[in-house]
Amino acid sequence: MNQPVKRKRIPYGMMNFIDVREDDCYYVDKTHYIPLIENANKYFFYIRPRRFGKSLTISMLRHYYNILEADKFKKWYGDLYIGKHPTPERNSYLIIYLNFAVVNAELNSYRQSLDAHCNTEFNFFCDVYAQYLPEGIKEEMNKKKGAVEQLDYLYKECVKTNQQIYLFIDEYDHFTNKILSEPACLEDYKSETHGTGYLRSFFDTVKAGTDSTIKRCFVTGVSPVTMDDLTSGFNIGTNYSLSPEFNEMTGFNEEEVRAMLDYYATTCQFHHSTDELIEAMKPWYDNYCFAEQSYGGTTMYNSNMVLYFVDNYIRNGGYMPRNMVEENIRVD
Known part of the structure; x- marks a missing residue:
């Protein structure tokens, strides 16, 4: 009986770059965009339709820049473009990764859900990067109330150990798009994204952090609407969604x-x-x-x-x- 020819797994539905690489999946190499991203403005905003490879791209970038994973660089990237042409910023950042797709889209509970998600990720950040952070940072961070105060505390504490943060936010507009799908919620949505609204305050804090230890941001979504409404809260971000330079980065x-x-x-x-x-x-x-x-x-x-x-x-x-x-x- 003939043995089946070994072939690469098809990474259908897979969003974790490490799984794709370690499971010997077929990977369409997009790593040649890394130098272009580094040469672009540091606060990168990018929208594409759903199921278009955004999350896998973020995963690929997160692991490339993670200071803890330098020893895995050859294994994960060695045969790719970037493995042969690494950039100076490779494996040089502490990574904060937020995925707003898991935030509850109900207007009356999204703040609590956003706080809970951020708290989980901020605690993870404190745990995995403990050797690079001031002692006791996790305990003090958890005394702060909500995502805005906790992020403000984290980036300021990182100054003490001279660390650099790369902030990734995937599907930044997921829950706001859900809210906007209900016409009755429009005014409430405006109150959250304008003036002193909570989401606006969160991006105000991100902006403040870029003057300190948040050295790069990469934000993805499916619509520019929310970012347009948050413009003055994050007016340092550059929208590369329509740039010919990045037209083929996903898909x-x-x-x-x-x-x-x-x-x-x-x-x-x-x-x-x-x-x-x-x-x-x-x-x-x-x-x-x-x-x-x-x-x-x-x-x-x-x-x-x-x-x-x-x-x-x-x-x-x-x-x-x-x-x-x-x-x-x-x-x-």
Whole structure:
């Protein structure tokens, strides 16, 4: 009996860069954007549609810059572009990672949920970076009330040990978009994002921290609406969402999709050529273009949907999936 040809796992639904690398998954190398990000303004704002690879990109960046993971650099990045062209800032930051997708979207409870999420991540920060932080920082931080006061305390304490923080916020607008979906909540939303509103105060604190130990920020979401409303709270951030330089940073261009199909065609049963598969996929997953200057040139495929298609095509023994759109996308 012939043994199946070993092939790379398809990272469908996977958002953790380390899992993708250690599980020998097929990874479309986007690490050549790291030097471009470093050369851009330090407070980077980036929006893309859902399921477009934003969280995996943040994960890749977090581990690249984490001061604790320098010994894993060769293992995780060695065969990628950045492994051969590392930047001076590699593995030089303490990382704070916040994922606002887990914050409760109910207006009457989002503050408590935001505080709880931030407190969990701030405690994790104090634990894993204890050797780089002032003694007793965790206990004192927990005496502070809420995310705003705790973040203010953390970045100021890091001055004492001359540390640099890289702040990542994924899906910054997740819960505010949920709130905005209810017309009756519009005025309450405005009160939270303008003036002395709590979310506004949080980003005011982030801004204040950039004058101290928060040296870089990378913020992702799906809509610019909330950031526009928070503008004076975070008016140092630069929106690179429509920049041609970063048009292809997430999602897959056609060359990347073709390379993936060509690879799996050598390890799995295919009943269609790469051209035929591209023709089938293009009406469903292609035709995203975010930078006006790139219009008429490169278009982008939704990366999650491409992985869904390839995974199902292979599992179907080389036949087209019955459903071209996965259920999760339909729900979104």
